[in-house]
Amino acid sequence: MSNEIMGAEQSFLGCFFLDNDIAEEAFGWVDASDFSSEAHRQIYQVFKTLNEAGQPIDYITASRELQGKVAIDYIIQLADTVPSVANIKQYAQMIRKESQKRKIIALTTKAHRDLIEKDAEEVLPQLEKSLQELAVATETEKNYKSIAETLPNVWGNIQERKKIKGLPGHSTGYQHLDNMTDGLQKGELVILAARPSMGKTALALKIALNVAKKGVPTGVFSLEMTTEQLVQRLLACECLVDLKDLKHGKMTQQDEEAVKIGMGEIAKYPLYTDDDFGDLDKLIARAKKMKRDFNLGFLAVDYLQIVSTGSAKNDNRNLEITKISWAFKKIAKELNIPVLLLSQLSRTVEQQQNKRPNLSHLRDSGAIEQDADQVWFIYRDEYYNQESEKKGIAEIIVAKNRNGSIGTVELGFLKEYVLFATRDDDGMEKKHPLGTELIYTGQGKQQQIIS
Structure with a gap:
């Protein structure tokens, strides 16, 4: 794990101590499995547990939930790694991109092992399916639309349909x-x-x-x-x-x-x-x-x-x-x-x-x-x-x-x-x-x- 990715993970987690209000949105950007460090995965999961229970995310509540799995000094240190929450989304993007790389490497490594005993025709469809599922799972942009956003497209399609002769x-x-x-x-x-x-x-x-x-x-x-x-x-x-x-x-x-x-x-x-x-x-x-x-x-x-x-x-x-x-x-x-x-x-x-x-x-x-x-x-x-x-x-x-x-x-x-x-x-x-x-x-x- 590079120092850059380690720093991004630390800064992302530190943002939660600075501002609990970002939690709901930030939890939608990153999954626990995206962290490269096991300690960071545990800390992040505790943050989610505290948020779901309606409890504040701070040094004391996090340390209590972790039950000694991560040193209290390290938890306190996380807040000192980031001056503000302004760049939290950029940290999340770095974490997701690196996580995606690791998962692609894991999938292709598995495919390489499978090719020892199986034909390429058997391995390729499963690899393609797994990569497609990964692409969907790592999508961070919203897929939902408001009715207000959709209405112009509907009207545009109606106008285009008027120009078409014959069947749609x-x-x-x-x-x-x-x-x-x-x-x-x-x-x-x-x-x-x-x-x-x-x-x-x-x-x-x-x-x-x-x-x-x-x-x-x-x-x-x-x-x-x-x-x-x-x-x-x-x-x-x-x-x-x-x-x-x-x-x-x-x-x-x-x-x-x-x-x-x-x-x-x-x-x-x-x-x-x-x-x-x-x-x-x-x-x-x-x-x-x-x-x-x-x-x-x-x-x-x-x-x-x-x-x-x-x-x-x-x-x-x-x-x-x-x-x-x-x-x-x-x-x-x-x-x-x-x-x-x-x-x-x-x-x-x-x-x-x-x-x-x-x-x-x-x-x-x-x-x-x-x-x-x-x-x-x-x-x-x-x-x-x-x-x-x-x-x-x-x-x-x-x-x-x-x-x-x-x-x-x-x-x-x-x-x-x-x-x-x-x-x-x-x-x-x-x-x-x-x-x-x-x-x-x-x-x-x-x-x-x-x-």
């Missing part, structure tokens, strides 16, 4: 859904939930592609499918090629030509995928890296229940899900991007007569509903009812919308192309890369070559 958020590519939700808003967590085989991945992937088509750097974390499988789905829905035919290489010449054109088109968009399974810390680290590398503007994650926190298997799963959903809400705010997080639904939805899901069916934790700004469900009646009058129709149920309306939007679902398409009274239209137009009415489809 990123378009999903589905007009009726955008009208209900105002698009995908920065800083928001959107949950897309459904039972298996309802089309969660297909819808999320199509939305991600639609966002990327607007030039927004878009990331897709797929913990269930490989990047190759995702790209196959993209090609099937964009080129109107049967996914099974595409996967098995049994396409017609026309389909092959369409796929070649589709590949060229898709390659132009800023869409990035990551299919490397990892725990929560790794996923968060990768999202931050995407933000640094290409200014990530939208993230889709498939899906919540297979994300691991790295905890022991016997840990409470509800607590794990709570931690995961909150982490993605936090990353949405920190990176200022919308996050679309896919989720499974509880099997209890299968046991009710009306199988349309609601918020109570979110699986494993009520925290999912609490953390989400929006919650969407997918329901396809034909999945449960072979005689359904809504074959080929999917209901997107907006069950929660913190800043907007709720309701149901109908989209067409073309299973062979794993494609959700906009539906209106006149049917749906989809342009084929070769000039083929697909018109879908819900009762069937027609394809014809447009000359």
Whole structure:
């Protein structure tokens, strides 16, 4: 410990003897663990104890609480090291900065030891998380704002919004859904939930592609499918090629030509995928890296229940899900991007007569509903009812919308192309890369070559 830091610690502590009124504010600047000297840590902790008890901070009360752990002569000497309290904040800043250096050294030293037995991919996310927590813990500036401070910003945003034509958020590519939700808003967590085989991945992937088509750097974390499988789905829905035919290489010449054109088109968009399974810390680290590398503007994650926190298997799963959903809400705010997080639904939805899901069916934790700004469900009646009058129709149920309306939007679902398409009274239209137009009415489809 340098003489300069020792002097700063002594002067900081001496200020309390000169003026007890500074205590409340000064205790917010420095923590006991920030002191390099054990004696100073003990003295500071006693000062806090005395202040909380409403007792004066002086030589007698401090000496009594310390019970001989620090010599009385040294306690008296502290007041003689500083002439006034004018520079107390500067002393505190010196103490905090030096403390931060020591803690960074400790973290990197631990990481160095861990690298002896672990891979860098395991050590880096934990090191980044620890450094981030340290940065937050050592923040001394106030984070709160008065309403008076905030009002000018709110008014400024309202005026800026008047200048914007269209949606305030990123378009999903589905007009009726955008009208209900105002698009995908920065800083928001959107949950897309459904039972298996309802089309969660297909819808999320199509939305991600639609966002990327607007030039927004878009990331897709797929913990269930490989990047190759995702790209196959993209090609099937964009080129109107049967996914099974595409996967098995049994396409017609026309389909092959369409796929070649589709590949060229898709390659132009800023869409990035990551299919490397990892725990929560790794996923968060990768999202931050995407933000640094290409200014990530939208993230889709498939899906919540297979994300691991790295905890022991016997840990409470509800607590794990709570931690995961909150982490993605936090990353949405920190990176200022919308996050679309896919989720499974509880099997209890299968046991009710009306199988349309609601918020109570979110699986494993009520925290999912609490953390989400929006919650969407997918329901396809034909999945449960072979005689359904809504074959080929999917209901997107907006069950929660913190800043907007709720309701149901109908989209067409073309299973062979794993494609959700906009539906209106006149049917749906989809342009084929070769000039083929697909018109879908819900009762069937027609394809014809447009000359």
